[in-house]
Amino acid sequence: MAQEQASGADILVTGVRQPYRGDFALSEIPQAITGIDGETLQQNAIVRLTDALDLNASISRQNTLGGLWDAFAVRGFAGDENLPTGYLVNGFNGGRGFGGQRDVAGIERIEVLKGPAAALLGRGEPGGTVNLITKQADLGGSFGNAALQLGSFDTIRGDIDANLLVTDGLAVRLVGYAEDGGSFRDTVEQNRRGLLPSVGLALGRATRLTYDLEWTRVAAPFDRGILVLDGDFTSVPRERFLGEPGDGDTAARANGHQLRLQHEFSDRWSLLVGASLRDTLLTGFSSDAELVPSRQRVYVDGRSLSRQRRSRRYDSRQWVIRAELSGEFDTAGLTHRVLVGADHDRFDNDQLFFRFRPPAIATQTSDGAGFVIDILDPEYGRLPLPAPGLLNNRLDTQRSTGIFVQDQISLTNRLQVRVGGRYDDFALRTDNRITGVTSHSDRGRFSPQAGVVFEMSAPVxxxxxxxxxxxxxxxxxxxGLIFEPETSESKEVGAKLALFGGRLTGTLSAFQLDKSNVLASDTNNPGFSVAIGAARSRGIELDLAGKLPGAVEVLVSYAYIDAEARSSVLDPNFSFQVRPGDPLINIPRHNGNVQLSKRFTFSGRNAQLGAGIQHVGSRSGETGTAFTLPAHTLVRLFGEIELTKGLELFGTAQNLFDERWYANSYHPLWVQPGTPRTVTVGLRATM
Structure with missing residues (x-):
C-alpha cells in the first residue's frame, strides 16, 4: 500500500501501491492471502525463493530443471512443466523466463494470493499466485544495511541494501549480492551475482515515478540428483553426482526493467500505469539418466547407469504494459469500491535443444555407446562426451490482452459483496524450424468472479x-498440434481471524479447484507437452501470524491438499495408465510449518532466538505409478545478538538433525535429494 501524509487537501506519496489490490484491508478481501516478510527471510538466512516458499504450507516443490529454475505448485496445481512456474513481480508477470532460481536479496516481502482471483489477475493457476514485492526506493529517508555470511560447503555471500535520499523528491536504492561456494553434491559448485537497484522520483506531491532494474547471473552444473532402485532410497549416497563435470556450468542470466507511475487524484481515487521488460537466457550441457527401461543398463546389472547428453539454449523475452484505476463512490446509500484496468503481455520463448541418447540394451552394447557411469564407483571423464543431435528448434510467441473490472459493494457495515470479471484475448504462434510447420491459435474468454464478506464479530x-x-x-x-486452453473453476469458503486484540491474525479456509486440458511434459520429446486431461484439488488450510501472550512471535501454516487426476489417460512415454483418483506428482496431502521466536535483552544487548519445524508428507514421485517420496520433518534454529550499536552477529542451523529427505522427483532415476545439515554465521551492519 502507498504511504500517504495529509497536509490540508494535499496528499504526499512516499511509498508504492500494489497492483490488483485496491484500497482494502486483508479482512475485507474474499480470498486467502498470506505473506512472508523480509524479517522472516532474514531470521532464517533464506537466500532462494524456493526455500522461502517452504514457509507456506499451501505451496509444494516441483521439478526445477536440475536446479536451474523455480517450480512450485499452489494448492496442488503447478502449471506448465516445460516452463518455470509463473509469478508476479510488483504485479507484473515475471516468472516464466530462464534466469535461474530467484534470489531473495531484492525482495521486501512475498505475497501468496490464494484462491479464485483469476478473473482479476488473469492467466494464472486456479490455486493462486505468488507476488514478489521488491525493495523499492523510499522517499522517506536514508537507511541501509550490509551483511557478510559464511556457511557450510565453503559458501561465502555478501549483501548490500542502501536507500539514499538524494533530494526531497528523489531517492535511489542500491541492492546487490554475490555468492560463491560448493554444495553437498560431489563436484557441484555455484556462482551467483545480482544488482537490483531502484529509483523513486516524486513528480509533485501526488505523483510518483519508480524504476527498477534486475541484473542477475547464475553459473552452476545441471544436476538431476540421484536414483532410487527398487524403492531403495540408499541406492547411492545423497552426495553422489551422476552427471559429468566435463559438461561445465549451465549459465542463466536475466536483464529486467520495470517503470511504474502512481498518481493519487484524491484520498479516494488513484491510478497506476506501468511497463515491464525482461530478457533471459539459459545455456549449457548436461548428462542425465536415460529413463526408458529398454535403453537403461542399470536395470540389468544394478550399477551401470546409461545416460543421455543434452544441450540447451533457452532464450525468452517478456514485456507487459498495464494500467489500473481504483477508487470509491456512493450511490443509493451504498459504497462502491471499484477497480478497472487493462494489460497486454507478449512472451517469446525460443528453444534450441540437442540430445544424444543411448541405444537399446544388447549384449554387444559398449559403455561408450551407452555413455555409462558406474553409480557405485563413478569415474568422471572416463568416456568421450557424445555429441548431441538437433531435437527441437522452435519459437513460441504468445500475445494476450485483458481487461478487468471489479466492484465491492458495502451493503451494511458488516456485509460486503464483490462482483467482477475479466475478458482475455490470446494469440499463440509456434514456428517449428525443423519441420517448417507453423501453428496458430486464437482464443477469447470471459472469466467471472464473485465473493461475499461478512463480519460476524470483531475477531471473526x-x-x-x-x-x-x-x-x-x-x-x-x-x-505441431496446439492444445486447447486450460480452463478452471474455483470455490472457496473461509474465516479471517483477529485474535488477542489483533496481535494474532490468520485465515482458515476450505477450497475445491477443478481444471481441464491439463498438460504434462513429454519426456521422449523434451520441450514438448502431452495432454493428461482433467484434474481436481481440494483441501483445508490454516495460516496464523503475529504474537502470542508473552511477546512470542509465531508463524503457523498448515495445508491438507487432495490433488488428483480426473481423467483416464495412457501416458505416452512409459505406457503407464493415469486413472481418475491418481495423485498429482509431488503434492503431499499434509504439509505444515511452525515457527516461534522471542526477542530479549542479554547482558544489555538486544538478542533474538527462534526455532521452526517443517513437515512434508509422503507424495507421488512419478505420474501413474506407485513410486512415492517418503515424508520428512526438518528442524531449524536461528538467532542474533547485537555486538555494538548497528552491528549484529547472526546464525542459523537448517535441518538440525541431518534428516535424509527429498525435495522433488520426476522419475525414480531423477530424484532431487534435500540439503543435509547446514550452518550459517554472519555479521550485519545497519545504518
Missing part, C-alpha cells in the same frame, strides 16, 4: 468466493 470475518480462469497452453505436441 466470514467469506466465500467463486471464480473461473482461462490460460492458454503455450507450445505444441511433437506433431
Amino acid at each position: 470475518t466470514l467469506y466465500a468466493a467463486y471464480g473461473e480462469g482461462f490460460r492458454a497452453n503455450i507450445g505444441t505436441d511433437v506433431t
Whole structure:
C-alpha cells in the first residue's frame, strides 16, 4: 500500500501501491492471502525463493530443471512443466523466463494470493499466485544495511541494501549480492551475482515515478540428483553426482526493467500505469539418466547407469504494459469500491535443444555407446562426451490482452459483496524450424468472479468466493498440434481471524479447484507437452501470524491438499495408465510449518532466538505409478545478538538433525535429494 501524509487537501506519496489490490484491508478481501516478510527471510538466512516458499504450507516443490529454475505448485496445481512456474513481480508477470532460481536479496516481502482471483489477475493457476514485492526506493529517508555470511560447503555471500535520499523528491536504492561456494553434491559448485537497484522520483506531491532494474547471473552444473532402485532410497549416497563435470556450468542470466507511475487524484481515487521488460537466457550441457527401461543398463546389472547428453539454449523475452484505476463512490446509500484496468503481455520463448541418447540394451552394447557411469564407483571423464543431435528448434510467441473490472459493494457495515470479471484475448504462434510447420491459435474468454464478506464479530470475518480462469497452453505436441486452453473453476469458503486484540491474525479456509486440458511434459520429446486431461484439488488450510501472550512471535501454516487426476489417460512415454483418483506428482496431502521466536535483552544487548519445524508428507514421485517420496520433518534454529550499536552477529542451523529427505522427483532415476545439515554465521551492519 502507498504511504500517504495529509497536509490540508494535499496528499504526499512516499511509498508504492500494489497492483490488483485496491484500497482494502486483508479482512475485507474474499480470498486467502498470506505473506512472508523480509524479517522472516532474514531470521532464517533464506537466500532462494524456493526455500522461502517452504514457509507456506499451501505451496509444494516441483521439478526445477536440475536446479536451474523455480517450480512450485499452489494448492496442488503447478502449471506448465516445460516452463518455470509463473509469478508476479510488483504485479507484473515475471516468472516464466530462464534466469535461474530467484534470489531473495531484492525482495521486501512475498505475497501468496490464494484462491479464485483469476478473473482479476488473469492467466494464472486456479490455486493462486505468488507476488514478489521488491525493495523499492523510499522517499522517506536514508537507511541501509550490509551483511557478510559464511556457511557450510565453503559458501561465502555478501549483501548490500542502501536507500539514499538524494533530494526531497528523489531517492535511489542500491541492492546487490554475490555468492560463491560448493554444495553437498560431489563436484557441484555455484556462482551467483545480482544488482537490483531502484529509483523513486516524486513528480509533485501526488505523483510518483519508480524504476527498477534486475541484473542477475547464475553459473552452476545441471544436476538431476540421484536414483532410487527398487524403492531403495540408499541406492547411492545423497552426495553422489551422476552427471559429468566435463559438461561445465549451465549459465542463466536475466536483464529486467520495470517503470511504474502512481498518481493519487484524491484520498479516494488513484491510478497506476506501468511497463515491464525482461530478457533471459539459459545455456549449457548436461548428462542425465536415460529413463526408458529398454535403453537403461542399470536395470540389468544394478550399477551401470546409461545416460543421455543434452544441450540447451533457452532464450525468452517478456514485456507487459498495464494500467489500473481504483477508487470509491456512493450511490443509493451504498459504497462502491471499484477497480478497472487493462494489460497486454507478449512472451517469446525460443528453444534450441540437442540430445544424444543411448541405444537399446544388447549384449554387444559398449559403455561408450551407452555413455555409462558406474553409480557405485563413478569415474568422471572416463568416456568421450557424445555429441548431441538437433531435437527441437522452435519459437513460441504468445500475445494476450485483458481487461478487468471489479466492484465491492458495502451493503451494511458488516456485509460486503464483490462482483467482477475479466475478458482475455490470446494469440499463440509456434514456428517449428525443423519441420517448417507453423501453428496458430486464437482464443477469447470471459472469466467471472464473485465473493461475499461478512463480519460476524470483531475477531471473526466470514467469506466465500467463486471464480473461473482461462490460460492458454503455450507450445505444441511433437506433431505441431496446439492444445486447447486450460480452463478452471474455483470455490472457496473461509474465516479471517483477529485474535488477542489483533496481535494474532490468520485465515482458515476450505477450497475445491477443478481444471481441464491439463498438460504434462513429454519426456521422449523434451520441450514438448502431452495432454493428461482433467484434474481436481481440494483441501483445508490454516495460516496464523503475529504474537502470542508473552511477546512470542509465531508463524503457523498448515495445508491438507487432495490433488488428483480426473481423467483416464495412457501416458505416452512409459505406457503407464493415469486413472481418475491418481495423485498429482509431488503434492503431499499434509504439509505444515511452525515457527516461534522471542526477542530479549542479554547482558544489555538486544538478542533474538527462534526455532521452526517443517513437515512434508509422503507424495507421488512419478505420474501413474506407485513410486512415492517418503515424508520428512526438518528442524531449524536461528538467532542474533547485537555486538555494538548497528552491528549484529547472526546464525542459523537448517535441518538440525541431518534428516535424509527429498525435495522433488520426476522419475525414480531423477530424484532431487534435500540439503543435509547446514550452518550459517554472519555479521550485519545497519545504518
